[in-house]
Amino acid sequence: MTIKWLKSPLSAALLLVLLWTVYRLVCLRYTGIPQPVEHDEFSYLLGADTFAHGRLANPPLTLGKFFESPHILVRPVYASKYPPGQALFLALGQVLFGSAFYGVLIGNAFMLFTFCLMLFAWVPARSALLVSAMFGLTLSRTMYWTNSYWGGSVAASGGALVLLGIGIYRSKQSALGGFLFAVGIMLLFWTRPYEGGIFTLVVLIVFAKELWRKPRTRVLVISISAFTIGMAWTCYYNQVITGSPFRLPYFLYDRQYNVTPVFWFQPLRPQPTYSQPRLGAQHGTNGWESSQYHKLGPWYQSVQISLIRSLSSMVLTLGPALLLILVVPVARRDPLYRKMAIVNAVFLLALTAETFHTQHYAAPAWAALGLMIAVWAERARTLRIGNLQVGVALVLLAIVSPAIVVSSMSETLDMNSWGKWSERRAALIETLSRKNRGQLVIVHYPSSDWRVEKEWVYNSADIDHQRVIFAHDLGMEQNRALLDYYPDRTALLLTFDSASGQEKIEPYPALPLQR
Numbered sequence: 001m002t003i004k005w006l007k008s009p010l011s012a013a014l015l016l017v018l019l020w021t022v023y024r025l026v027c028l029r030y031t032g033i034p035q036p037v038e039h040d041e042f043s044y045l046l047g048a049d050t051f052a053h054g055r056l057a058n059p060p061l062t063l064g065k066f067f068e069s070p071h072i073l074v075r076p077v078y079a080s081k082y083p084p085g086q087a088l089f090l091a092l093g094q095v096l097f098g099s100a101f102y103g104v105l106i107g108n109a110f111m112l113f114t115f116c117l118m119l120f121a122w123v124p125a126r127s128a129l130l131v132s133a134m135f136g137l138t139l140s141r142t143m144y145w146t147n148s149y150w151g152g153s154v155a156a157s158g159g160a161l162v163l164l165g166i167g168i169y170r171s172k173q174s175a176l177g178g179f180l181f182a183v184g185i186m187l188l189f190w191t192r193p194y195e196g197g198i199f200t201l202v203v204l205i206v207f208a209k210e211l212w213r214k215p216r217t218r219v220l221v222i223s224i225s226a227f228t229i230g231m232a233w234t235c236y237y238n239q240v241i242t243g244s245p246f247r248l249p250y251f252l253y254d255r256q257y258n259v260t261p262v263f264w265f266q267p268l269r270p271q272p273t274y275s276q277p278r279l280g281a282q283h284g285t286n287g288w289e290s291s292q293y294h295k296l297g298p299w300y301q302s303v304q305i306s307l308i309r310s311l312s313s314m315v316l317t318l319g320p321a322l323l324l325i326l327v328v329p330v331a332r333r334d335p336l337y338r339k340m341a342i343v344n345a346v347f348l349l350a351l352t353a354e355t356f357h358t359q360h361y362a363a364p365a366w367a368a369l370g371l372m373i374a375v376w377a378e379r380a381r382t383l384r385i386g387n388l389q390v391g392v393a394l395v396l397l398a399i400v401s402p403a404i405v406v407s408s409m410s411e412t413l414d415m416n417s418w419g420k421w422s423e424r425r426a427a428l429i430e431t432l433s434r435k436n437r438g439q440l441v442i443v444h445y446p447s448s449d450w451r452v453e454k455e456w457v458y459n460s461a462d463i464d465h466q467r468v469i470f471a472h473d474l475g476m477e478q479n480r481a482l483l484d485y486y487p488d489r490t491a492l493l494l495t496f497d498s499a500s501g502q503e504k505i506e507p508y509p510a511l512p513l514q515r
Helices: 009-031 039-052 085-097 101-122 125-138 153-172 175-189 193-206 208-213 217-242 249-257 277-283 288-294 299-315 319-327 335-351 359-380 391-415 420-433 476-485
Strands: 439-443 468-472 490-496 503-507
Touching: 009 101, 009 125, 039 085, 085 101, 085 153, 101 125, 101 153, 101 359, 125 359, 125 391, 153 175, 153 193, 153 208, 153 359, 175 193, 175 217, 193 208, 193 335, 193 359, 217 249, 277 288, 319 359, 319 391, 335 359, 359 391, 420 439, 420 468, 420 503, 439 476
Parallel strands: 439 468, 439 490
Antiparallel strands: 490 503
């Protein structure tokens, strides 16, 4: 029997967030704050630091070619290419608690809070509590949504708010439902615009008849007003970075650097001229991204590969639970279950159009997946085989299984020493920051394509005033301008052993006198 006060959606959501936050902070005490590893993480951190400085973008860099790295813009301004949603949460953590990683935890907690409220709006308290607990277990300390700066939870929260808004509206026709729906759409647009747009469109279609039967002008006005304010801010944000209110920073970066298209059915674009050759090894015609594009092959093979990748990205974490609800189809006649199945199926097909696939791309649909599991849990609870009641055991298995999968995957990642190079980078920054003078670290790789996934040259929003600056080695003649620009800094040269990857730092050699 559910404890009475846990039947309150707000009380249950707050308790879930409190328990998860305490658990995560205890883990953090022993593991420490993780360092960014992927290119994308550094870009999100640049966006967060920019917001934390009270800016939407940073002035263009005087010597931008020395600081060009994947997924950041250096012209017309210095900024992240990504939408602002994830960076806003990271900035909140940086401003309130001194580290952007606390913004990751805030995003995780917000996801659990919105998921719990959403489930309560659609299913009885017992099933809402169980599935909410499942997501709490899934966000373990080693799941990358909770242990990196890459994102996932904020986009998932947007999907949950969309379904929460519709759930409130269909039961109460409350203006709050319209407001939450609009906020959910904006969060999706600020995190995963394509995937979030597909998700919202399909949700509106499957609930169109119900929403049309209960029109409320006040709710519509509130929803449109909130959406308009959000889009106006978005247009202003785009204007500041790209010079056009309707051009996303992502597409500006795409035009400046990328050869590989967003969707596999589009052709490769002509390669631009790269002032920093390492960018060509990432984005160019013979770069890593184009090699992934070529592996897709002809269109029928592309569809097949993309379908497998998209499916695995959607169910990698929740797989056992999703498999169970399909194998034991006790809820297939439930109208809500069917609606969520349609949403997820169409969303999956939409994902297959993308060239690249990562688990957090599917984040907008996590709320719909959770709602499917909750409906199934409610129906399966009383399932019997002969005289034996097996429903409760199946429900508990569905709840616990994702956490088991996440834990086993995480141990494998730890065994592979994933991200150790980034820890060494952070240690170097800490050591050099203790010096009396500011440091300029010029990074020289064995070749332009050497371990292109490990990029050392990333900096904060205020490069000129940070203690340790990383810059690309563009040759002695071009480096002269860099050294002249930072005459008060100690210039260092960072090199790497091509076989072991071990780094070596030493004073930058004196430049020959100009004639």
